[in-house]
Amino acid sequence: MADANAATETADLVCDRLVRRFGDTRAVDEISLSVPAGSFFSILGPSGCGKTTLLRLLAGFDRPDDGDILIRGERMNEVAPNRRPVNMVFQHLALFPTMSVADNIAYGLKRQKVAAPERRRRIAEVLEQVGLPGMEDRNPQQLSGGQRQRVALARCLVLRPTLLLLDEPLGALDLKLREQMKVELKHLQKAFGTTFVYITHDQSEAMVMSDQVAVMRQGRFDQVASPETLYRHPETPFVAGFVGDNNCLAGTVVAQDDGQVTLDLADGSRVRGMAASPDLQPGQPAQLFVRPESLSLVATTAAGEAALPAQVVTTLFDGANSRVELTAAGQVLFARLPQDGSAPSLDAGQTLALQWQPSLARVFAGAPA
């Protein structure tokens, strides 16, 4: 309990076993989290995992059935949305169509009874910060998607909230602009020092911007960690499959030795990886995850080191992300094709062998879902 109190003191947002039920389903199922002040926290999950419900609980549009929401140590459960030190950037931005850019940004300031000269000064300042200086008199409809995005951010940031909630705000933008906004959002967050809680189903958005990412599934967090930890040390098969590209090989455990597990695949070939589940017994079904960039392609003639024979299906050229599709033991795999001239020339149907460092592969108990 002492630990919990210490965490509460430095955290802007704490959720304690939060529950929200709709009928028999638990959209948010005993979620606990703690977001340190000034950090960028993402909640990543497929659609329908409950992340939007969680965000609406934080904003105050919905009430939890159980558990507590604490913002800077104050309990927020019954506080109305207009009385929370929290602002939200909506998925479709929800800019007021009957108001100019300046009036949109002034909306929250007016509710706080900030005097007109001070309002004008702060609006000009925040527009400068989001890169839209002098845009006060424009109408939101006249702006491009990226500009509207910035107005929506400015409308919240001008109020200097303790917590800024972002509900997939980049979803409506085209790919190029989205890449650009990812970087910009990260810079803005650092510049303002505001705590961001960002929800998305796009793992790349979460990975690029966040200090911490919570991977959510069916109302629960599978894992909360830094992007790099999620990528390198996923704790569940779901995280391994959802975060970044990954290959999954299903097999049966034959041996476990000092954390290293050997699996038998359907065709009798043997593969090895590090145990990620605590209870891997020989004879159990298990799945091995190995990233496309961890695989190296070798000619079958190179005997000695254990290797997985595979057939080339096709190559997929995509610049630095070029890959080759292979089948091994009846399962589909992708391997990255290095573009530095070291990759062998490949033909469809060609047989070769795949090798990887066992320390880069992770083995989970259970058959693939």
Add this chain to the structure above:
Amino acid sequence: MSRWLPKVYLALVYGLLYLPILVLVVFSFNRSRTGYSWDGLSLHWYQSLFNNHAMVQAMWNSLWLALAAATVSTLIGALTALALHRYRFRGKRVLNGMLFVVMMSPEIVLAISLLALFLLVGLQLGFVSLLLAHVTFCLPFVVITVMARLSGFDERLPEAARDLGASEFTMTRTVLIPVIAPALLAGWLLGFTLSLDDVVVSTFVSGPSYEILPLRIYSMVRVGLKPEVNALGTLLLVCSLMMLMLSQWILTRSKR
């Protein structure tokens, strides 16, 4: 030939629409007593109209009634539309359907049933009965106009307003009403026009204490039309044109 045909056609259509109105306007300035021969320019019939006390009284009565009916039906209609749009409740579909029933049912049916109702509850026929009747048939038009506007309304806007610190009341005042304002205005104007020129329902539910313009004109036609009516028609035309222009001006301003 083929170049002229569309223009002739267009002239014909517009001529058919506006020639009667033009005749009315022209003859309102005619000095002739008989009305259907040109006898020189005069404002005589305007003067005579304003000296006709009963007529002026009927005009004011009609204007008041139309103002009241339009305002009351806009208030009730806007609230009904909001309720139908925002909430799910038992009987919502029935209520929605009933609005169309009122709109589509023959006016004479509405007139008879309203009269029967007023007699049943013992309501004195006059301003109040007229107002209730007019609100009844204006209401569906307002509800449908406002609902059409609300169907394109972003449900996140009220939430965004609340999130930025607005109370429910402030949100309604600063976000909801500005967005539906054009529909409110359109509904109000529709109600005003419908009320101003209604004859059928009014015939049944008006009493001797409160005479309104359409009924007054209607009774005049039967004993022989005086050119005063032309003058009155011209004045009403100018009034409605001005209101149309005003509403257009407000609508374009709100869109900006």
